[in-house]
Amino acid sequence: QSALTQPPSASGSPGQSVTISCTGTSSDVGGYNYVSWYQQHPGKAPKLMIYEVSKRPSGVPDRFSGSKSGNTASLTVSGLQAEDEADYYCTSYAGSYNLVFGGGTKLTVL
């Protein structure tokens, strides 16, 4: 399975919104509503921020939202805060009990 495509970096100023894209194919992102997003701070374990395209686990601020159109999923972070600076990874179910990840996006809060 090929990795999903994410931009290597994204940035925004405090209070602004930023959107990170995640492009796959009809065999993964486009074929299933099983897209998740993870936040990872340096040296830490990934933290689930969004699952099933747009659902937020309890405790995740509503500043984080997810969506999908065709083969591309997106994570939007609104009202950027300093603590949002981290790496973000998308993942999608890819059929046949395979899970595929994106290459990661480093979000910088300017």
Add this chain to the structure above:
Amino acid sequence: QVQLVESGGGVVQPGRSLRLSCTASGFTFSSYGMHWVRQAPGKGLEWVAFIWYDGSKKYYADSVKGRFTISRDNSKNTLYLQMNSLRAEDTAVYYCARDYYGDYSRVDYWGQGTLVTVSS
């Protein structure tokens, strides 16, 4: 609270074997499917393997198929990853993670990881 603690990592020579463990607490381990996911130094995440809640079915990434074996002991709340014929490219931090619904839709809790370094 949900807690996953990996152990067993270390430095191993190419071609040798290593077994990782993941001890779970704070939830009914026997009710959840579990994943292993790895992250090479400075790189992204890569799914490795998945096992059903009862251990009856197991799935692997092509990169480890035939070399790695995922298993679990529900009486000990422990997940395992037996890694054989290790290669340099297997060097990574290995995470165990819980699959909330058992269908890959919501992999919610992750451990802190254990580092495996394959080097001569």
